[in-house]
Amino acid sequence: PFALPAGFRHLPGFFALEDQKALLEEIRAIVAQAPLYQPAMPRTGKPLSVRMTNCGALGWVTDKDNGYRYQPHHPLTNEPWPAIPQRLLDLWNELADYPHEPQACLVNFYTADARMGLHQDRDETDLQAPVLSVSLGDTCLFRVGGTSRKDATGSFKLASGDVVVLGGQSRLAFHGVDRIYPGTSTLLKNGGRINLTLRRVTAG
Numbered sequence: 001p002f003a004l005p006a007g008f009r010h011l012p013g014f015f016a017l018e019d020q021k022a023l024l025e026e027i028r029a030i031v032a033q034a035p036l037y038q039p040a041m042p043r044t045g046k047p048l049s050v051r052m053t054n055c056g057a058l059g060w061v062t063d064k065d066n067g068y069r070y071q072p073h074h075p076l077t078n079e080p081w082p083a084i085p086q087r088l089l090d091l092w093n094e095l096a097d098y099p100h101e102p103q104a105c106l107v108n109f110y111t112a113d114a115r116m117g118l119h120q121d122r123d124e125t126d127l128q129a130p131v132l133s134v135s136l137g138d139t140c141l142f143r144v145g146g147t148s149r150k151d152a153t154g155s156f157k158l159a160s161g162d163v164v165v166l167g168g169q170s171r172l173a174f175h176g177v178d179r180i181y182p183g184t185s186t187l188l189k190n191g192g193r194i195n196l197t198l199r200r201v202t203a204g
């Protein structure tokens with residue numbers, strides 16, 4: 001029997017289409033400064049199917065030799081990450097109910113065949129802070145479970161403009177992206193899905 005973890009909030013259609021378009025332009029400017037790259041799994045070096053970049057003081061990166069971590073520079077350009085757009089800082093202030101600013105915004109880009117396996121987010125020192133997620137472009141099938149990998153999971157769709165708040169117990173829930181539904185949004189010219197996650201990394 002699956003029950004959503006406490007603190008999990010799905011806000012369908014939180015961003016209207018015009019705001020999604022404005023946010024997408026801001027993300028395009030970030031990607032122009034900090035290009036999407038293909039991250040690799042620790043030790044095996046197996047490439048992730050999701051391409052990534054970041055904005056904010058810190059960015060989440062992974063590669064074969066150094067594994068999962070936060071760092072202040074892009075792994076390929078060695079430039080500092082671009083700033084988090086004000087629209088996303090406003091979102092955090094509206095929904096996070098947390099007294100410290102977000103430090104990282106991970107930008108995930110999914111093509112039609114990209115997936116993200118079931119995992120927990122535990123690379124942050126501050127596990128009290130919520131994670132905020134914004135979806136843009138094609139709909140995905142998202143899966144969420146409990147704090148143990150063995151716990152039952154439930155699935156639902158995340159569509160363009162949806163926001164998810166992962167607070168409380170849900171912060172350490174296992175989650176992943178099982179599939180992308182191509183052609184479900186016209187926001188991105190060439191299709192695909194973008195997910196933005198806003199995070200506090202270090203204790204405030």
Ligand code: MD3
Nearest residue numbers: 108121131133166170171173175195197
């Ligand atoms: C539940 N991203 O970047 S967003 C990730 O759609 C990640 O790209 C997925 O998992 C994506 O780590 C899911 C929704 C999400 C984000 C963080 C969570 C759900 C979460 C943290 C804890 C529990």
Ligand code: FE
Nearest residue numbers: 119120121175
């Ligand atoms: Fe995650």
